[in-house]
Each structure stands twice: as C-alpha cells, then as structure tokens.
C-alpha cells in the first residue's frame with residue numbers, strides 16, 4: 001500500500017524542529033530513519049498531516065564519551081553504533097545486541113532515537129538501555145527532561161515522550177573493569193524481532209555478582225528490568241538460588257500470545273535465558289543444567 | 294504543503310531535477326517517474342528487500358525512503374551497477390549457478406551481495422547469509438544464491454572455487 005498524503009518539512013536547527021512540534025502537536029510525526037514510521041505510513045496504520053524530518057539536525061548524530069558517560073545522539077544510525085570504537089569500548093553490550101537488529105540495509109537508516117521512541121516491546125535497544133541504567137534525554141521548547149530508561153518505556157509502542165518533545169540523546173554510564181555483559185535472543189531468522197531475549201549487565205566481585213541488571217524483551221508490553229536478579233546477588237550462586245530466581249522471574253513476566261509463540265513457550269525461554277546468562281557470566285557450566293529443568 | 298516539492302539528485306550519475314509529492318517513495322519515483330523498473334517492489338514495508346538501492350554509497354530500502362529525502366543525494370540502482378559493469382561477474386555467477394528463477398528478488402539480491410563484497414572481500418557462508426538475511430527469495434531456496442556470491446568473492450580474489 002501507499003502512504004496517504006501529508007506535508008513534509010525539514011528543519012535545519014533543533015530549535016526550529018521543536019517550534020514545529022509545538023505548533024503541530026499530535027498532527028505531526030517526527031521522521032528519523034523512517035524504518036518503523038514508513039512501514040506504518042505505507043500500511044496506513046498512521047496518517048499524520050505533517051512529517052517533520054529531523055534528518056538534517058547533524059548535532060544529534062554524535063557519539064562521544066565524557067565524564068564517565070557515553071552519549072549517543074538520537075540520529076546515530078544503527079550502523080554507526082555497530083562500528084563505533086567508543087561503543088565497543090564503553091558499552092559493548094550495545095554492539096553485541098545491534099547485530100540482531102534488523103538487516104544491513106535497515107541498519108543503514110534506522111537511528112537510536114527512532115528505535116527508542118518507537119518502543120517496540122520486542123526490540124533489543126530498549127532492553128539494553130534498562131540493563132545499562134541509561135538516561136534518555138528529551139527536549140521541548142520548555143526545556144530538557146532526563147528520564148531513567150526504565151521510566152521511559154510505558155507500554156506497547158508507548159513512551160513518556162510528549163508530542164512536542166524530541167528525544168535528543170541517550171547517556172550510558174561507561175563500563176568499568178569488573179563489568180561483564182550478556183546478550184542472547186531467540187528469533188526465527190537472523191534479524192527478525194525476538195521471540196524472547198535478554199540483555200544483561202553485571203558487576204562481578206570474585207565469583208559472585210555485586211550487581212546484576214537483567215533486561216528482558218518480548219516478554220510483556222515493555223522491556224522488563226527483572227527484580228528476580230535480587231536472588232542472585234552478593235553470595236556465590238547455587239542451583240537452589242537460581243531455581244528461586246527462575247520462579248521469581250516467571251511471576252514477573254506478562255508475555256503476549258502471538259503468531260511467533262504462545263505464552264508458556266515465552267516463559268520457558270525466559271527461564272532458559274536466565275540460566276544461560278548466569279552460567280555464562282560466572283563461568284559456571286554446572287548452573288547451565290538449570291536450563292532444562 | 295501536500296503540493297509537489299522540488300528535488301535535485303543524481304541517479305546513476307545523471308542529474309535529475311523533479312517535482313515530487315511528499316508521500317512518494319523512492320522506489321515509486323525510480324519506477325514510475327524515471328522508468329527504472331529494475332528496482333522491484335514487493336512488500337512496501339521493508340521486509341522483502343526487492344527494492345534495495347544504494348544511496349550515498351549505502352544500501353537502503355527504497356520503499357522506506359521518501360523521494361524528497363533524497364534531495365542532494367546520489368542514488369544508484371541495479372541499472373547503474375549493470376551498465377557500469379560493476380556487478381557483471383556477480384550477474385554471470387547468478388546465471389551459472391541458477392541463483393535466479395523468476396528473478397523478482399534478483400536486483401535486490403545483487404545490490405545486497407555487492408554491498409557485502411565491497412566491505413568484505415572474503416566472506417564465509419555464514420556472513421553471506423547474514424548480509425542477505427533481509428532479502429526474500431521465494432524460488433531458489435537460497436543455496437544457489439550463496440554459492441554464486443561465494444564463487445564471485447573467490448574469483449575476485451583470484452582464487453579457484
């Protein structure tokens with residue numbers, strides 16, 4: 001199908017973009033990489049009167065590190081994140097995850113800001129952001145707001161962004177020497193949206209977790225920062241602790257049934273991922289036995 | 294305005310000045326306004342890859358890009374890559390290995406395969422599959438396509454298959 005008619009405008013400064021969003025409100029849609037918006041327009045799931053193309057706001061393209069924070073501009077494309085030396089060094093979880101996001105031709109256009117603003121519950125980046133305790137920076141004419149990633153995602157395709165706000169960047173605390181990460185997703189094909197996935201970031205203290213942040217995706221209406229992690233922190237992990245954590249995890253999950261997988265399968269796969277994650281991060285093959293439990 | 298907008302771009306090296314409606318996507322612009330029908334349209338929502346073209350050197354989905362967004366850009370289509378001879382060996386390998394049947398996916402496959410070979414002269418089969426994972430083929434079952442790309446990579450490196 002073809003998109004219905006709209007008017008198109010391409011501001012060249014952030015201030016102009018924010019003024020346009022303030023003026024048109026709900027009648028406008030921000031166009032970034034277009035890799036989620038254009039399908040929605042072509043399928044006529046969305047029919048805005050105005051498209052505000054932010055592709056010309058080159059200030060938003062930068063990836064940089066300063067004062068312990070990796071800042072990724074909203075217009076950094078998936079391929080830029082994938083190839084960034086700063087990302088590889090300071091937030092390698094993102095590079096691990098990005099290879100699972102769509103396909104090369106889509107990664108050449110899709111942007112970090114668009115991906116996070118789109119808030120697909122099966123999407124990798126939102127889960128990485130909650131695992132990495134990122135801050136999402138949004139701006140309107142009224143000023144800037146800084147939101148914890150876990151407060152930003154509020155439902156299926158729903159975020160805390162207001163119509164007149166632009167997501168401008170995401171800020172991630174840089175990984176330290178004891179940081180380890182895990183990423184794995186179950187998908188039918190390379191590049192497809194996940195059936196269930198886990199992006200995790202942890203701090204090790206000897207053979208234990210000093211901290212463990214588990215970002216599950218495709219397990220509910222938004223990425224889940226699993227509180228089940230508390231069963232695994234501060235002491236050497238035993239099979240009994242892992243079993244307790246798996247049970248706690250299952251209680252937190254609220255997966256959807258869709259053509260990809262029924263609810264029970266998603267819950268099962270999430271438990272498997274938790275065991276795989278803990279066994280991998282601690283180098284404890286014995287705990288992987290919990291996968292088939 | 295929903296009225297036409299002026300755009301200037303180059304398509305296969307040739308300068309084009311046109312008036313386009315904002316909602317017109319690049320695939321339709323190439324096919325219907327410029328008569329470049331080698332860029333195919335399958336799904337119109339990014340999943341099949343039949344519309345793959347190069348914009349400023351990067352492969353993209355022409356169905357997910359507005360023609361107005363290509364103002365000042367350099368667009369290359371399968372016609373451009375064929376006429377310049379850039380993919381002649383890849384095309385020959387596709388024929389030799391029966392890597393096409395109906396041919397609907399072929400322009401997009403060639404664009405994606407050539408993109409891989411420009412970035413990686415010695416891809417293994419898994420890397421070829423990964424790079425072509427966004428391109429559907431409903432006829433060949435993919436193996437012959439992977440074979441053709443692998444054979445072209447070998448030949449370009451001066452090695453025997």
Ligand SMILES: Cc1cc2nc3c(=O)[nH]c(=O)nc-3n(C[C@H](O)[C@H](O)[C@H](O)COP(=O)(O)OP(=O)(O)OC[C@H]3O[C@@H](n4cnc5c(N)ncnc54)[C@H](O)[C@@H]3O)c2cc1C
Pocket residue numbers: 029030031032033034035036037038039054074100101102103106109110111112113114115116117118120122123124125161165166167168191192193194338339340
């Ligand atoms: C075939 C296919 C497969 C895909 N597979 C995956 C996958 O496996 N995993 C995955 O995560 N994604 C996948 N995607 C989606 C892809 O990652 C998109 O690029 C991404 O979701 C949206 O980014 P964009 O820059 O293209 O945003 P756009 O499509 O331009 O915008 C998306 C939404 O966000 C809004 N928006 C964009 N930028 C901003 C901003 N700065 N501030 C406020 N609002 C904004 C837009 O108004 C729109 O509502 C896939 C897409 C396709 C077509």
Ligand code: FES
Pocket residue numbers: 333334335336337338339340341342343344345354355356357
């Ligand atoms: S027509 Fe563009 S991806 Fe299918």
Ligand code: FES
Pocket residue numbers: 392393394395396397398399429430431432433
């Ligand atoms: S040859 Fe027919 S779709 Fe690929």
